[in-house]
Every structure is written in C-alpha cells, then in structure tokens.
Amino acid sequence: MMKAPSIRSPRKAKGHGGERREEILDAALSLFSEKGVHAVSTRQIAELAGISQPALYAYFATKDDMAAELCVRAFAILTSRMAAARVGHQPTAANFERSMRVYVDFGVENPNPYRVAFMIEKSQHGEFLDKMNSRPMLAGLEAFQMFSDIVAEYQAVGMTLLDDVQITTQTLWAGLHGLVSLLIARPEFPWAEREVLIAAHITMLRRGALKP
Amino acid sequence: MMKAPSIRSPRKAKGHGGERREEILDAALSLFSEKGVHAVSTRQIAELAGISQPALYAYFATKDDMAAELCVRAFAILTSRMAAARVGHQPTAANFERSMRVYVDFGVENPNPYRVAFMIEKSQHGEFLDKMNSRPMLAGLEAFQMFSDIVAEYQAVGMTLLDDVQITTQTLWAGLHGLVSLLIARPEFPWAEREVLIAAHITMLRRGALKP
DNA sequence: CCAACAATCTATCACTGATAACTTATCGTC
DNA sequence: GACGATAAGTTATCAGTGATAGATTGTTGG
Numbered sequence: 001m002m003k004a005p006s007i008r009s010p011r012k013a014k015g016h017g018g019e020r021r022e023e024i025l026d027a028a029l030s031l032f033s034e035k036g037v038h039a040v041s042t043r044q045i046a047e048l049a050g051i052s053q054p055a056l057y058a059y060f061a062t063k064d065d066m067a068a069e070l071c072v073r074a075f076a077i078l079t080s081r082m083a084a085a086r087v088g089h090q091p092t093a094a095n096f097e098r099s100m101r102v103y104v105d106f107g108v109e110n111p112n113p114y115r116v117a118f119m120i121e122k123s124q125h126g127e128f129l130d131k132m133n134s135r136p137m138l139a140g141l142e143a144f145q146m147f148s149d150i151v152a153e154y155q156a157v158g159m160t161l162l163d164d165v166q167i168t169t170q171t172l173w174a175g176l177h178g179l180v181s182l183l184i185a186r187p188e189f190p191w192a193e194r195e196v197l198i199a200a201h202i203t204m205l206r207r208g209a210l211k212p
Numbered sequence: 213m214m215k216a217p218s219i220r221s222p223r224k225a226k227g228h229g230g231e232r233r234e235e236i237l238d239a240a241l242s243l244f245s246e247k248g249v250h251a252v253s254t255r256q257i258a259e260l261a262g263i264s265q266p267a268l269y270a271y272f273a274t275k276d277d278m279a280a281e282l283c284v285r286a287f288a289i290l291t292s293r294m295a296a297a298r299v300g301h302q303p304t305a306a307n308f309e310r311s312m313r314v315y316v317d318f319g320v321e322n323p324n325p326y327r328v329a330f331m332i333e334k335s336q337h338g339e340f341l342d343k344m345n346s347r348p349m350l351a352g353l354e355a356f357q358m359f360s361d362i363v364a365e366y367q368a369v370g371m372t373l374l375d376d377v378q379i380t381t382q383t384l385w386a387g388l389h390g391l392v393s394l395l396i397a398r399p400e401f402p403w404a405e406r407e408v409l410i411a412a413h414i415t416m417l418r419r420g421a422l423k424p
Numbered sequence: 425c426c427a428a429c430a431a432t433c434t435a436t437c438a439c440t441g442a443t444a445a446c447t448t449a450t451c452g453t454c
Numbered sequence: 455g456a457c458g459a460t461a462a463g464t465t466a467t468c469a470g471t472g473a474t475a476g477a478t479t480g481t482t483g484g
Contacts, residue, residue: 020462038250041439041440041441042440042441042442043439043440043441051462051463051464052463052464052465053441053442054442054443054444054463054464054465055462055463055464056442057441057442057443058461058462058463061442062441062442063441063442118394118397119331119397137400137401140398140401141402161416161419162412164404164412166404167404167408167409167412168412170403170404170409170413171391171409171412171413171416172416173390173394174387174390174391174394174413175386175387175390175391175413175416175417176390177390177393177394178385178386178387178388178389178390178391178393179383179386179387179390181331181389181390181393182330182385182386182389185330185331186330191382192376192378192379192382196379197379197382197383200374200376200379200380200383201383201386201387203420204373204383204384204387204417204420204421205387205416205420206420207373207419207420208415208416208417208418208419208420208421209416209420232431253470253471253472254471254472254473255470255471255472263432263433264432264433264434265472265473266432266433266434266473266474266475267431267432267433268473269472269473269474270430270431270432273473274472274473275471275472275473425484426482426483426484427482427483427484428481428482428483428484429480429481429482429483430479430480430481430482431478431479431480431481432477432478432479432480433476433477433478433479434475434476434477434478435474435475435476435477436473436474436475436476437472437473437474437475438471438472438473438474439470439471439472439473440469440470440471440472441468441469441470441471442467442468442469442470443466443467443468443469444465444466444467444468445464445465445466445467446463446464446465446466447462447463447464447465448461448462448463448464449460449461449462449463450459450460450461450462451458451459451460451461452457452458452459453456453457453458453459454455454456454457
C-alpha cells in the first residue's frame with residue numbers, strides 16, 4: 001500500500017511507474033469490453049499498456065488468464081453490492097424487488113465487467129478449462145451464494161412459492177441475467193422504455209417466485 | 213435433387229461424389245457442436261470433409277459464414293417448431309408452458325446457433341458485424357416474432373397480467389434467454405437437475421406473466 | 425482427341441498466442 | 455562508487471490460424 005522505498009524494489013524500467021499488472025488489466029478490460037475477448041490480440045493489449053507483447057506473459061500465463069482475473073473482480077464487486085443492499089432489510093415484497101434491482105443495476109451500470117464476467121465464451125473443454133476457470137468459478141459461486149442467502153430469507157418466512165431454495169435462486173438469477181445480458185449485447189433491439197421494462201421484468205419475477 | 217448427368221457437371225474430382233457444400237456443413241456442424249465454433253480450425257473441417265483447407269473457400273467466403281449458414285437453418289427449425297406447437301392450441305396455461313418449452317429445448321439442443329445469434333460478442337467495427345450477422349439475426353428475429361404472436365393470443369383472451377404485449381413478450385423472452393444462455397455458457401456450474409430446473413423456470417415465468 | 429473450364433491442390437501470406445534467449449535497469453553489498 | 459545477482463523488458467522466433475494466388479487436375483461438350 002504505502003510506498004516503502006527500502007523494503008522492495010519498485011523496478012519500473014522504461015517510462016511509467018505504478019503496477020504493470022494493473023496497467024495490463026486496465027488495457028485488457030477496455031479492449032475486451034469494446035471488441036470482445038477473442039477479437040482482441042495480445043499485441044493490442046500490450047500496445048495500449050505501453051509494453052511489448054511478450055512482457056504480458058511475465059504477469060499472465062495466457063490471455064484467458066487476463067479475462068479470468070477481470071472476471072473474478074467483477075464477481076467480487078457484485079457480491080459486495082448485494083451484501084450491502086441486504087443488511088437491515090426485512091423480507092418484504094418491496095425489498096425483494098430492491099434486491100433484484102441491485103443485480104440489474106450492477107449489470108446495466110457496469111456493462112464491461114458484466115460482459116467479461118458472465119458473457120465470456122468458453123475457449124476449450126474439459127479439464128484444462130476447469131483449471132483455467134477455477135478462480136472465476138469460485139468467485140461466481142460466492143456471488144451466487146449471496147444471492148441464495150437472500151432467497152433463503154424469503155423462504156424461511158414462508159414467502160416463496162417453492163420450498164427448494166436452490167431452484168428458486170437459479171431461476172431468479174437466470175431471469176435477471178437474461179434481461180441484463182440482452183440489454184448489454186443487443187442495445188439496437190427495439191426495446192420498450194428501459195425503466196419500464198426493468199420494473200415490469202422484476203415484478204414478473206417476484207410474482208413468479210413469491211406468494212401473493 | 214436427382215442426379216441429372218446431362219444438365220450440369222457433378223464434377224467430383226478425388227474420391228467422393230455428392231454435394232460438397234453439404235459435406236462441408238455436415239463436417240462443420242459436427243465439429244462446432246463438439247468443440248465450439250472458435251475452437252475448430254478450418255483445417256479440421258477440411259480434413260473431416262475430405263478436402264483441402266482452401267477448397268472450403270470455394271463454397272464459403274469465411275469460416276463465420278459456415279456458422280451463419282448452420283445458424284439460419286437452426287432458426288428455421290425453431291420457427292417451424294414454435295409454429296407447429298401453436299396450431300390448434302387453445303390459450304391455456306399448460307399450452308403456454310409448452311410453447312416456452314419449445315424455445316428452451318431449441319436453445320439447449322442447438323447451443324452453437326443460439327450462441328451465434330444471441331450471445332455473440334461484438335467482434336469488429338459494426339458494419340462488418342452486421343454483414344456477418346444479418347442473415348442469422350433476421351432468422352432469429354423471425355422466431356422472436358412468432359414468440360410475440362403467441363403472447364398476443366393470450367393477451368387477446370385476457371389471460372395476461374399486463375395489457376402491453378411488447379413488454380410481456382420482451383420480459384418472457386429475456387427470462388427464457390437467461391436460462392438458455394447460462395446453461396450454454398456455464399455448463400460447469402452446479403445447476404439443479406436440468407429437467408426440474410427448466411420446468412420450474414417456465415412455471416415461474418407463467419405465474420409472473422399470466423393471471424392465475 | 426482436344427480446348428475449355430470448373431474444381432481442387434500446393435504454396436504462401438499476414439497475423440495469432442506463446443516461448444526462448446539476450447539485454448538492461450535497479451538492487452543490496454562491499 | 456563498483457560489483458555480481460536478479461527482476462523486468464526487449465527482440466527474434468515458433469507453430470498454428472484464417473484466407474488468398476496461382477498452378478494443376480479432371481471432366482466435358484464438340
């Protein structure tokens with residue numbers, strides 16, 4: 001955190017100072033968001049970060065690892081936001097909709113991280129993928145767990161239509177993700193007015209998941 | 213259709229006869245389905261089709277055009293499936309769920325066409341994307357229009373909670389898309405048993421959109 | 425039999441992600 | 455200050471990708 005000149009070497013060869021790793025991630029996030037992960041080359045990332053292309057590999061083993069890192073961070077932000085929106089809330093219909101709204105707002109207000117976190121195409125299959133995706137997967141499960149805890153509160157007081165918290169959680173999550181991902185990926189689609197659509201969508205999800 | 217030897221030259225140089233274009237599409241569909249579109253190389257497609265890699269470009273301008281062609285065909289199937297599920301059906305709750313089920317089944321059974329049409333990342337600078345995506349996109353929107361027509365039937369007999377067909381359609385579509393796209397993009401996620409989850413999701417959407 | 429022509433192949437291009445080996449800048453230590 | 459040691463960056467290069475150019479083959483109508 002604090003610059004402690006004696007402890008360790010900052011080591012910033014050419015122009016810039018600061019953390020190379022963060023500069024790389026900033027460049028990667030910007031390019032990934034604009035053009036899509038697999039339409040961005042490592043040379044483009046390197047140029048935007050102001051270093052040579054092979055220098056990337058001192059900080060990330062593969063290009064996918066950069067996307068994975070950005071994915072982990074996006075999940076962490078979402079988790080903390082949902083946790084913050086949860087404290088002190090009673091399980092009421094209005095608060096349920098507010099919690100759903102936190103998720104949608106996160107996606108709509110942070111389309112770039114959301115895109116990287118939830119809309120990345122898998123590049124390979126099987127065990128190699130598992131290894132590559134384990135950290136984003138854990139971060140995603142953490143966010144999902146937060147979502148699940150919220151749903152469990154409504155189930156505990158008998159407000160949910162289903163007893164199965166896992167099913168209800170996955171169903172609601174999928175319902176929210178569908179709207180967010182389409183609004184992000186297809187902005188040119190002739191959508192209804194955004195605020196009205198989001199409100200109607202969340203109300204529909206509540207009616208489908210909670211007792212009247 | 214019929215082999216008409218005099219009209220036009222079948223011209224099958226090396227081994228096989230038949231339509232090269234269909235052989236290529238068969239090979240591409242097989243590999244795309246198994247490994248994902250952008251994990252398959254044109255050389256792999258060519259080898260499975262039994263021709264050299266450049267020979268592909270006599271039939272398709274780009275590799276994406278092969279995926280687009282398969283995409284258009286798949287959407288034609290979706291549209292016809294939804295149309296078939298619609299004829300003779302009264303607007304009942306059970307039939308509503310059956311119609312939505314057609315959509316989900318299509319997405320789950322045709323992940324790559326679905327991905328190309330609705331989950332693709334912005335790959336380049338707009339116009340190139342439009343050109344590349346226009347045919348699959350139009351085919352997808354045709355399916356969407358079919359979806360909207362179905363919703364309108366339920367609205368016409370007063371079964372929908374909202375009067376606005378556009379809002380209801382977009383909300384239901386987003387809800388279905390969310391589940392399909394997550395099942396496709398995150399197959400490794402610890403989902404509930406798929407059949408149960410899909411059934412619960414569709415029931416939730418029905419409860420949220422239709423009157424009891 | 426042969427010119428014409430379409431289908432296919434070989435050779436190659438620019439570019440991709442990734443690696444190896446060399447170079448440089450900074451450090452703690454004398 | 456001068457010294458290796460080492461971290462960080464570079465250039466050069468690899469195999470593999472999608473796509474193109476031009477030579478080559480095979481079939482066909484005359």
